[in-house]
């Protein structure tokens with residue numbers, strides 16, 4: 001089983017993964033996955049070190065394995081200080097025993113399906129934040145990460161089952177939130193064959209079903225923005 005959901009923001013929204021709100025976990029194992037679409041928020045460090053430890057231990061105790069792409073609200077210094085590992089065809093940072101960060105620009109194969117992961121986004125409130133305390137410039141991808149994504153998609157023949165991002169392609173992005181990453185994702189959207197594209201960031205649960213006419217004539221798949229919803233995708 002594979003479920004996907006939206007932003008967690010550290011302890012703020014993590015209750016969506018408790019047994020009461022996510023009872024399906026009772027039939028899951030560590031071979032099953034819950035994917036978070038960015039703004040995971042652990043580890044945050046500093047005064048939150050103890051909270052980080054408690055919640056990561058709590059996630060390790062869940063019956064599933066937690067996977068996340070990064071959003072714009074992550075402590076990238078802590079995240080990128082972890083060693084990278086090869087995992088299911090892509091690159092990860094192991095944050096704890098069963099909490100894994102999916103690196104930008106990787107294609108993973110999970111339960112026979114392929115997933116292109118590309119986290120990151122520009123914070124609209126970055127002017128009011130303090131660099132390296134509660135905001136990190138690595139929230140926006142580097143040239144090397146953009147290239148890694150293009151290389152991984154080329155190796156996959158520009159065809160995957162699912163796309164996992166925090167930001168959205170420019171054609172779906174509101175005018176106030178255009179950024180270099182949205183242009184990159186637009187290029188990916190135009191070239192890539194995919195079934196469904198999941199994104200977070202906008203704190204809403206909305207699915208764009210292009211409809212049967214579109215689906216019969218277009219190679220584009222459909223899109224979901226997720227926040228509280230937990231979508232079962234496999």
Ligand SMILES: [Fe+2]
Pocket residue numbers: 007009039071073201203
């Ligand atoms: Fe968020």
